[in-house]
Amino acid sequence: MLSVDRESILEVLMSLIIAFAVGTVVLVVLGYDPIRVYSILFKYGYGNTDYLLKKSTPLLLTGLAFSVPAIAGVFNIGGESQLYVGAITALLVAHYTGSAIPAVIIGTAAGALLGLTIAALRVYRNINEVITAIMLNWTFFYFIAYLVSAKYANPKVPHESVPVPPGARIGGIFFIAVLTALTYYYVLHFTEIGYKMRVSGVSPQSARYAGFSPEKMVLTSMLLGGAAAGLGGALLVLGATYTIDTTLSAIYGIGFTGIGIGLLGRNNPVGIIFSSLFMSGLIIGGQWVELKTGAPPELADTLIGVIVIALAVPYAYRLLMKKVGQRGSAA
Amino acid sequence: MRKGGIALALIGLVVMAMASGCIGGESEKEKVKVAVLFDVGGRGDLSFNDMAYLGAERAKEELGVEVEYMTPKSSEDMVPLLKQLAESKEYDLLVLIGFLWTTPLDQVADQYPDQKFVLIDSTTGKTRENELDILFREQEAAALIGVIASGMAYELGGDTIGAVAGMDIPPLWKFHIGYLFGAKYFEMKTGKPVKMIWQYTGTFGDTQVGYNTGMQLLQQNVKVIYGLAGLTHVGMFDAVIDWNEQGKGQAFAVGQDASQEWYAPKYIPISGSKRVDTAVYDAIKMVVDGNWKGGIMTLGLKENGVGYWDLDGVRQFAEFAKEAGKLKDMTPDDVVNIVKEQREKYIKPEVWEIVKELETKIKNGEIVFKTPQSHDEYEQIINELQKGNLNAALEKGSVS
Numbered sequence: 001m002l003s004v005d006r007e008s009i010l011e012v013l014m015s016l017i018i019a020f021a022v023g024t025v026v027l028v029v030l031g032y033d034p035i036r037v038y039s040i041l042f043k044y045g046y047g048n049t050d051y052l053l054k055k056s057t058p059l060l061l062t063g064l065a066f067s068v069p070a071i072a073g074v075f076n077i078g079g080e081s082q083l084y085v086g087a088i089t090a091l092l093v094a095h096y097t098g099s100a101i102p103a104v105i106i107g108t109a110a111g112a113l114l115g116l117t118i119a120a121l122r123v124y125r126n127i128n129e130v131i132t133a134i135m136l137n138w139t140f141f142y143f144i145a146y147l148v149s150a151k152y153a154n155p156k157v158p159h160e161s162v163p164v165p166p167g168a169r170i171g172g173i174f175f176i177a178v179l180t181a182l183t184y185y186y187v188l189h190f191t192e193i194g195y196k197m198r199v200s201g202v203s204p205q206s207a208r209y210a211g212f213s214p215e216k217m218v219l220t221s222m223l224l225g226g227a228a229a230g231l232g233g234a235l236l237v238l239g240a241t242y243t244i245d246t247t248l249s250a251i252y253g254i255g256f257t258g259i260g261i262g263l264l265g266r267n268n269p270v271g272i273i274f275s276s277l278f279m280s281g282l283i284i285g286g287q288w289v290e291l292k293t294g295a296p297p298e299l300a301d302t303l304i305g306v307i308v309i310a311l312a313v314p315y316a317y318r319l320l321m322k323k324v325g326q327r328g329s330a331a
Numbered sequence: 332m333r334k335g336g337i338a339l340a341l342i343g344l345v346v347m348a349m350a351s352g353c354i355g356g357e358s359e360k361e362k363v364k365v366a367v368l369f370d371v372g373g374r375g376d377l378s379f380n381d382m383a384y385l386g387a388e389r390a391k392e393e394l395g396v397e398v399e400y401m402t403p404k405s406s407e408d409m410v411p412l413l414k415q416l417a418e419s420k421e422y423d424l425l426v427l428i429g430f431l432w433t434t435p436l437d438q439v440a441d442q443y444p445d446q447k448f449v450l451i452d453s454t455t456g457k458t459r460e461n462e463l464d465i466l467f468r469e470q471e472a473a474a475l476i477g478v479i480a481s482g483m484a485y486e487l488g489g490d491t492i493g494a495v496a497g498m499d500i501p502p503l504w505k506f507h508i509g510y511l512f513g514a515k516y517f518e519m520k521t522g523k524p525v526k527m528i529w530q531y532t533g534t535f536g537d538t539q540v541g542y543n544t545g546m547q548l549l550q551q552n553v554k555v556i557y558g559l560a561g562l563t564h565v566g567m568f569d570a571v572i573d574w575n576e577q578g579k580g581q582a583f584a585v586g587q588d589a590s591q592e593w594y595a596p597k598y599i600p601i602s603g604s605k606r607v608d609t610a611v612y613d614a615i616k617m618v619v620d621g622n623w624k625g626g627i628m629t630l631g632l633k634e635n636g637v638g639y640w641d642l643d644g645v646r647q648f649a650e651f652a653k654e655a656g657k658l659k660d661m662t663p664d665d666v667v668n669i670v671k672e673q674r675e676k677y678i679k680p681e682v683w684e685i686v687k688e689l690e691t692k693i694k695n696g697e698i699v700f701k702t703p704q705s706h707d708e709y710e711q712i713i714n715e716l717q718k719g720n721l722n723a724a725l726e727k728g729s730v731s
């Protein structure tokens with residue numbers, strides 16, 4: 001199962017072809033010129049490097065937040081709230097200290113802590129991590145909306161939180177994200193703990209038989225995943241938006257998109273670097289498709305949906321089959 | 332797995348290369364070209380964004396301009412999009428809808444002195460030659476609604492009007508002053524006393540809070556409730572509907588910004604208007620006519636920037652609602668007919684007379700409302716109005 005080189009290239013290439021073919025059919029049926037739509041999508045989506053890298057950063061990190069736990073066999077749908085807490089704590093730390101480094105560290109820690117909480121509830125109380133995570137997503141959504149509009153509103157711009165002070169704003173956030181991905185790749189594939197995580201994900205029984213606890217790996221992977229999402233939130237606020245608006249439009253949805261990006265990157269940190277760039281380009285380009293062709297924004301969303309599904313489904317399907325197969329053999 | 336990573340990396344590169352290979356060019360410049368940039372969420376809100384669309388479409392038809400639309404995915408996208416659009420030099424005007432654009436515009440405007448921007452219903456607080464901020468004189472609409480609401484309250488057998496307001500922020504202060512002024516003006520003209528209960532909810536997005544606040548007001552014998560809280564006051568609409576249909580009494584609601592009569596035409600006979608469409612159209616016209624001027628512009632009754640919706644407006648929004656699948660068991664015609672009937676029944680000619688008279692005074696510039704600069708000033712104006720001193724709300728002119 002680990003020999004994925006040629007097969008996985010073939011699979012991705014096939015998926016790409018199918019994705020664009022289906023997209024073309026959709027476009028033709030709806031009466032749009034597919035060549036024009038695709039050329040706008042790609043020209044504008046990948047034409048503005050600075051924009052593309054900034055947009056990719058939090059998505060890359062929420063991609064990791066999904067995939068690292070997934071490797072250890074946990075479904076982390078809480079990248080959303082882990083990113084929220086990273087963003088708000090980083091914003092507040094930057095606001096009070098005026099410097100970026102403590103903001104990044106505390107933002108990351110906040111995300112990690114939230115990830116760990118979800119994992120702890122599963123390991124020690126046997127509470128399904130998906131349910132906990134979904135509930136926490138909304139809890140933190142409203143809690144942060146409250147903080148931003150009632151406690152930390154910018155007196156000059158009432159629909160925004162206090163801004164990140166100029167001294168704490170940072171550039172090059174994408175490279176921090178890439179560095180994180182490479183570190184995670186190293187940890188997963190070249191360290192003992194990474195090996196244990198992967199074994200626990202493939203077969204918890206084997207892990208136990210080999211003398212280490214898969215539960216501990218659940219905790220570790222969620223800690224690492226949550227940290228990535230928290231870092232994503234911190235970098236987003238410190239390097240791109242500098243504030244959170246009261247509608248939370250800047251931070252909402254990034255965690256959910258991260259799930260698609262993780263699957264698209266085949267749960268491989270290096271793959272996720274590229275899948276986050278690929279997705280961000282599509283999202284950016286989609287906005288220009290509306291502008292240039294007059295198509296409703298839902299068209300671009302549909303197209304992106306088709307592409308992502310075609311690319312992610314074969315992999316998700318295999319993951320699922322493996323899980324089912326495992327249950328079967330365990331029983 | 333390690334090889335797999337490299338393989339994936341290669342595929343990624345191929346995709347990137349494919350993408351950048353698609354770069355082509357397309358630009359021509361004759362007609363005035365405008366890009367309308369919606370709020371996050373975009374069209375289908377039956378309010379701000381749809382009104383902006385209406386205004387731009389009207390400009391397209393009447394002024395022969397070319398219009399393109401864009402919906403940003405989040406506030407994170409606003410700065411890079413603005414920069415890229417300005418750099419393309421393709422658009423004579425960029426129209427920005429809604430307050431989320433305020434800070435992004437403030438960050439970008441100075442870098443592109445040749446790009447004209449218009450910001451609707453918000454201001455960066457700075458004056459720039461290439462930036463026009465369009466605001467509304469909400470007091471003027473609220474004053475007319477105050478008169479109409481008072482008249483309806485008497486028709487419904489009461490003497491109390493109310494409002495479910497969002498947050499205690501400057502735009503709402505303006506509504507409060509106007510609405511109370513209207514009620515007191517009615518009192519002065521007819522000799523019938525009017526009580527007004529103003530309730531801040533602290534939120535624009537919570538229908539449940541709106542429902543509860545609406546119920547509270549109704550239990551205090553409020554007969555007409557003005558909705559000034561965005562989504563929150565849709566909850567108030569539901570409270571008014573329930574109140575009527577559960578036979579607890581008769582009461583009406585009044586909408587604001589877009590025409591909201593379609594939501595329950597029997598119980599929402601009228602809405603105050605904030606004509607985002609007019610603002611968008613006027614800004615485009617300035618560019619077409621070549622009389623652009625940066626700064627802040629306010630639109631009131633005179634410029635048809637605020638007021639109340641006529642039946643054509645009611646029909647337009649009923650059609651939007653139908654398109655969005657929100658108009659149940661009714662056609663737009665039904666909505667218009669019911670609204671027409673209710674208005675004839677509950678807004679008497681003598682009330683319209685007072686409305687028209689006040690409207691004329693405002694349009695002539697005979698009276699001009701104050702815009703409070705601080706919370707203290709706002710409270711002071713409200714206190715004076717409560718005592719019946721109408722002139723305390725006026726910057727210019729007087730009424731008697």
